[in-house]
Amino acid sequence: MMNLKNIAIIYLFGVLAFSCKQQNKAESSKEEGELIFARGEMINNENFTGTAWLNNLVQADSVNQIAAGSVTFEPGARTKWHLHPAGQIILALEGVGYYQEKGKGKVIIKKGEVVKCPADIPHWHGASADTAFIQIAITGREKGETVWLERVTDDEYNSIK
Numbered sequence: 042m043m044n045l046k047n048i049a050i051i052y053l054f055g056v057l058a059f060s061c062k063q064q065n066k067a068e069s070s071k072e073e074g075e076l077i078f079a080r081g082e083m084i085n086n087e088n089f090t091g092t093a094w095l096n097n098l099v100q101a102d103s104v105n106q107i108a109a110g111s112v113t114f115e116p117g118a119r120t121k122w123h124l125h126p127a128g129q130i131i132l133a134l135e136g137v138g139y140y141q142e143k144g145k146g147k148v149i150i151k152k153g154e155v156v157k158c159p160a161d162i163p164h165w166h167g168a169s170a171d172t173a174f175i176q177i178a179i180t181g182r183e184k185g186e187t188v189w190l191e192r193v194t195d196d197e198y199n200s201i202k
């Protein structure tokens with residue numbers, strides 16, 4: 042026989058189960074349909090370590106001498122060291138990423154933050170070790186293509202400096 046106490050206990054379990062489900066959803070990575078820009082194609086070249094995706098949003102042309110692309114890095118994924126002859130701006134759309142210029146400490150980038158990479162300065166960027174990262178990279182093209190350098194080693198990637 043269901044008394045009021047039993048009903049209250051069943052109700053509480055229901056509320057707990059529902060709130061756990063909501064929390065799991067908030068912590069998991071976003072579904073494709075929730076993204077601002079589609080994640081694009083998986084990057085399949087030597088310039089990246091780990092799994093990353095690229096959606097080329099804007100190609101440079103005679104009117105706009107910049108390119109803009111959305112890059113999704115899965116946790117641990119990153120670029121090689123590289124430089125941009127006309128610099129780059131990184132807009133952090135989602136998650137937690139890393140950015141490092143040669144000779145400087147690694148910087149943590151979070152959703153909503155902006156990084157300006159100076160022209161000709163070697164650097165790398167990517168996801169943090171445990172959280173994916175989505176960036177829009179706006180890259181000046183009037184002075185030439187990105188110059189790709191050596192791989193970012195695990196020691197460099199994991200360094201807390």
Ligand code: MN
Nearest residue numbers: 125129158166
């Ligand atoms: Mn860059």
